[in-house]
């Protein structure tokens with residue numbers, strides 16, 4: 395029997411993409427905060443709100459508030475402050491909001507004794523080259539990821555969200571001192587769903603991911619606790 399991994403080592407961030415607070419809560423009640431962290435995104439936050447996030451934190455979970463802010467600098471700065479007041483562990487913005495927006499967000503967190511990690515989404519893992527082309531970007535996703543990751547680093551943020559397929563390149567180009575959070579993680583044989591740039595959990599960690607965001611392969615599993623345990627085991 396393997397020991398549960400320590401909290402500071404929990405690499406799996408479970409995406410709590412649930413339609414109701416009750417649905418999310420009955421799922422969370424099966425989980426141990428030593429074995430995963432939790433991500434609250436737009437769907438759940440819209441129905442459950444800040445009190446729900448605070449309740450997860452009170453249960454001992456680190457919470458990544460994934461609202462992917464993308465707005466004028468002042469609005470984003472105030473939004474990340476509101477997130478920090480909730481006590482979240484990590485919060486994100488869209489890097490395509492630009493360096494002025496990202497710097498304003500970073501500066502707005504300076505007043506907090508223990509600010510959340512601030513990271514920026516580069517190119518969504520559901521996108522591929524044809525999706526960038528329709529936005530007028532005639533380049534490969536990895537080139538755009540690198541460009542936005544460099545901009546994020548230069549803006550003083552703690553890391554980026556990218557696909558695990560770009561992690562080796564980013565470690566070479568940007569170094570180890572940068573948090574790389576990778577969704578689009580699929581254990582071998584599981585449904586890909588709407589994700590495009592995917593990788594398995596062990597391959598993503600091997601490449602140098604800091605954290606793995608995993609939703610449906612755990613939340614929709616017949617036995618989510620066993621699915622999480624199998625993923626954690628595969629990372630040891």
Ligand SMILES: O=C(O)c1cc(=O)[nH]c(=O)n1[C@@H]1O[C@H](COP(=O)(O)O)[C@@H](O)[C@H]1O
Pocket residue numbers: 409410411435460462486515517518519520555556577578579587589607608609610611
């Ligand atoms: O910022 C994110 O977390 C995110 C960025 C990205 O590029 N791709 C991506 O899938 N996500 C989120 O990661 C989660 C992935 O969920 P599954 O596809 O169910 O594993 C979802 O909650 C997405 O909102």
